[in-house]
Amino acid sequence: METFLKNPKGAHEAVRDLLKGLLENKLADAVLVAARTPYSQLPMPMLIADGQHLEKAVPLLPVAPFNAARQAEALLRQDAGRKLALVLRPCEIRALVELVKLNQCSLDQALVIGLECYGRMENHDFLDKYASGEGEPAASRIDEQLLCTACRTCTRCVPETADLTLATFAGGLEKGIWLQAKTEAGEQVCKDLELGHKDMDPGHRQAVEELKAGRGQADRELVEAMARAMASMEDFQKIIADCINCYNCRRACPVCYCKTCVFVTDVFQHPPEMIFRRAEKRGAVKLPTDTTMYHLTRLAHISHACVGCGHCTSVCPAGIPVADFFKTVARKTQELFDYIPGRDLDEPIPLLVFDENEK
């Protein structure tokens, strides 16, 4: 089912109406949505239980300081006896699906509202440009060059497994926003809220295809260039040369889910003698050690599940294009295992299934 949520103040207000309706009709006890705190223009994931606070919700802004799948997981890892509606970007939903498959949380109490996503800017770019809150781009499309690399090259910008989709690509955002029900739970919500059906804007499909085509081209160019740039271990050393082993990329990664990463355990707190020995063997050793080891291990552990959100690059203080080499390697790993992360809750994670007769 499709409908147009009308509001003369525009798309954001229409989304707030929808979320308010969910809370008032007890279809959800709380909403997880990007909203502003009173102190900054940068929205943060916010759990809103009282509809009055929805006025600060701005899920359509082209900025996101986190992949909110981790915040969603924190709310869904045990049954809290409450129903939660979540407004998430496609990459966040994909990561959440992976976390569900990894038994980190469950969607039993969740209503997932996905949004068609034009992409996000880096936090500092957004704040520099819109510090005063004036001229804010809201949901309308902004220049692709302003977006972060991951979003500029993202072809999975339409939610694949959401209950409801906010179809921003269908346009008409100054007068409201299109809503699509994609599952039975989504249909039921539309019925309960008595949203009447309206045929989808006929230009929607074409808008989606055009955006995907442009991004697909940018994506292929990026992956090809990156594959060439890291074709040998020596080349890769140049790419990660400024890494300071802060492990921010691991913290920002929504699918790097281990409670304790091996790289902060005793395994990598080498006894001094071992570090001296390494230096003596090779003549010199860079400290902290194991930088290459860290990046390669992360690739080997989770590149099959990389959802391409790009937050690893965004948090890197050294400006290393982590997401670019991740995407390039992940492409191959995902092809090898014939796996597309976040596409389907019932699609098993390749490393967890094995059969005697496979190759």
Next chain:
Amino acid sequence: MEASFEPKIIALVCNWCTYTAADLAGTSRLKYPANVRLVRLMCTGMIDVKYVIKALLDGADGVFIGGCHPGDCHYINGNLKARKRIQGVGSILESFGFEPQRLALRWIGASEGPEFAHHMTEFVNTIMQLGPNPSKARMIL
């Protein structure tokens, strides 16, 4: 240089099969190259990809993994887990210019002493042809 190249091979082998096969090869006085350093594990299923990456970054010229034939694993399916992981890490290392032949996974049962000696000889020959691991010659961060 080329003529005197003596590869260093790390072999991660399963206690129940390949290691026992190595024992058998020894007691049967079979010969195989001395380039191989065996590391005995309880099962190939406990091999984390880190072990392979570490060995190659630290200058091993090749990594050999020996496990039980499919269906024979002492822990039911550890070898099948290893097969998936090794496939994955092999593909990743290839992206960074490591020749895929530097990483080998073979099934060698406990009674297959001669096969063990054969596989070791074959793998060492392969590595001899490939030459030294290029990451040995440069600083790895």
